[in-house]
Amino acid sequence: MKRYVIIGNGTAAVGCIEGIRSVDKTGDVTVISGEKHHVYSRPLISYYLEGKTDLERMKYRPEGFYEENGCRVLSGVRAAAIDSANKNVVLDNGGSVEYDALCVATGSRPFVPPFAGLDTVEKKFSFMTLDDALALESALAPDCRVLIVGAGLIGLKCAEGIFDRVGSVTVCDLADRVLSSILDAECASVVQEHLEEKGIRFLLGDSADRFEGNAAVMKSGERVEFDVLVLAVGVRANTELVKEAGGEVNRGVVVNESEQTSLDSVWAAGDCAEGFDASAGANRVLAILPNAYMQGRVAGINMAGGEAAFDNAIPMNSIGFFGLHIMTAGSYGGEMTEEREDGNVRRFFTDGDLLKGYILIGDTGRAGIYTSLIREKTPLSTVDFEFAKKYASNLIFSQEIRRKRFGGVV
């Protein structure tokens, strides 16, 4: 019986388990889980603080998931090393687990810059895990002032999640705009204005120079008093296990379309791994949940002897703040065209006959039609792209294509 081992217990691990089981119903599956929780959805931690979900509903798969899939879970145990010569994972509790096929799904961790005086801050938190969210929650109070370092996806979702539970929220970032990883300057200012109207204060193009107890002294000289500090500067892929075992690593673990690493019988998936961004034509870490699941599933299928490839990954995000929704996908090179109507923004980035990326703010209905044009590299000359710029509709396709889409099995 084949022995599968998965390091990690997040979305990529679930994808891997379901991928394995789609091919091999009986093989032995061991999950090494550093966190003691049943698999939960990481991106829901801000919704948890906001009261839109709870610990029960945050479970990414139902209670009986591991049993139904015949998985042994080593809970609260971390992998210390991969002994790839002997196909063995060494555990931090002194034990070890042998594998025939291994999936590294170790995720990422918060990156905390070496701020001077950070050790003088009493209440400081990261915002990645459920335990982070629970710890932060215990420090929240109706009158407390929160400083969030980082105006990216994590920092801003945190700001939204805690906003109604605290006195004030200030967000600073070294970048000169919010959501700099997914928005250009003009779109970022639309989102920033919306957040400011709701009452969030921003200090952009500025970062903490040093901390003095309950105050941050900014590079600009401004002094920001706070009660609670959240550090959401960025994340780093957990690549060490593969690197120390001699595997190829860049910013993330290097994998091919089958999610195989350079090590024999070792696959990798999720936020720890790189992937090929089909919209940019380059490898990068695509640290988004759908990508983690899809990589994990492809890895699992291949680990079990099936055949699967993931060759159309693209960056994409759907994120909302206080009722304003934003969707982005692909890359933003090439030519940009914009439509604005009733406060909605639609920006499209094209390169020749291909849609490469888009940014939508406000009306995001049916945006998946745009996403599919990028993923499937649909020649824009075969669709009514002028119409598409105003409204995402299946009308942009030819009648023949529509007949296939809505009259056939897809």
Added chain:
Amino acid sequence: MKRVYVNEEWCLGCHLCEYNCAYANSGLSDMAVALKDKKIFPRIRVDGEDRITFAVSCRHCEDPLCVKSCIAGAISKIDGVVKIDRDRCVGCLTCVLVCPYGALAPGENGTMQKCELCLENACGEPACVTGCPNRAIVYEERGGAE
């Protein structure tokens, strides 16, 4: 398995499918009480304009991107039907971001809803199909897995 299929050339653009869907999923036994003077949130929508119209609802894909992409793990495929657990949905719209057909939209309370073929409401088969006056949408077997 049986799915809802579209005969585009027969669609009159009458939107009856939308009303029948909203009524079927309202849980109410009086259509007027369910729909009159209310904004409706049907799980099937007539797309297109002018002379070209067609109804769009979930395709129950063989390999559904929404299931793989849902950040809450709230969408699953059970016995060939793609279903959403609206109690777990947080309304992040990631399913809208990935669905190539534009088949999902938020309901009245902001959580997502989608066509589940009326298998779990009182109709037992798609109300949009039953009520379509011109057979522009049909519920039938056209091959494929599951």
